[in-house]
Amino acid sequence: MTSLLAVAHGTRSAAGQSQIRDLVDRVAGRLPGVEVRLAYVDVQQPRVADAIRATDVVVPLLLSAGHHVRVDIGEAAAAAGAVVAPPLGPDPVLVDILRRRLPPCDAVVLASAGSSDPAWRAEVDGVAAELGGTVAYASGRERLVPDVVARLRRSGKRRIVVAAYLLADGLFYRSLHRAGADRVTAPLCEDPAVADLVRTRFRDLTMAASGL
Structure with missing residues (x-):
């Protein structure tokens, strides 16, 4: 049997843990005949190094x-000896999810976790550009979400929406609700299209490996 190991970051949030498990259950339902398991890189167990044995x-x-x-x-x-698919983002599927969730507003703030990696930042900038939004981070020392929201308020923006570029509930996601915006979109993993995206990542890689 072909096997898929889905690897999440991990969170102490019970809601976030449940959301990721539900996502993996939906992926398993879309891949009959494939063994689908879940592991983490931080916070939760099992860690990827312990769970990856006998994984394709x-x-x-x-x-x-x-x-x-x-x-x-x-x-x-x-x-x-396992092969690794590309991560879920950036991808047009995720941009479409965010766009569908945006209500009428004066400004969009794309809120991401934050990283010092230049390539990662460029990817997030690209997603924000697709949405016509401004990038802000939930962690770090610059472009923090509350600061960006406050700056937009001072510039005259009355209805500000934070588009959460985060997969599941957790510390970063909850902080967005204290940033002063009028609305925060739901975590990405709650959208059925994310399970389809995971399935696509798996199928693309297995087809490439088989030479199809």
């Missing part, structure tokens, strides 16, 4: 090819 394909439930994909997942996959 790894699909990172992450939004960019940052440290966790390159190092945590990459090294574990290399040791186990």
Whole structure:
């Protein structure tokens, strides 16, 4: 039986944990005959290095090819002889989800977790450009979400929406609701299209490996 190991970041949020498990259950329902399991790179167990044995394909439930994909997942996959699919983002599917969720507003703030990786930042900038929005981060020392929202308020924007570029509930997501915006979109993983995207990542990689 072909196997898929979905690897999430991990969170202490019970709601976020449930959302990721539900996402993986939906993926399993879309891939009959494939063994689908879940592991994490941080916070939760099992960790990817412990769960990757006898795995054919790894699909990172992450939004960019940052440290966790390159190092945590990459090294574990290399040791186990598994192949790794691209992360979920950036992808037009995610942009479409965010666009569908946006109500009428004066300004959009694309809120992401934050990273010092230039490639990661460029990817987030590209997503924001697709939405006509402004990038802000839920962590770090610059372009923090509350600061960006406050700046937009001072510039005269009356209805501001934070488009959450986050997969599941957790510390970063909850902080967005205290940033002063009028609305925050739901975590991405709650949209059925994300399960379809995981399935596509898996199928594209298995077809490429088989030479089809």
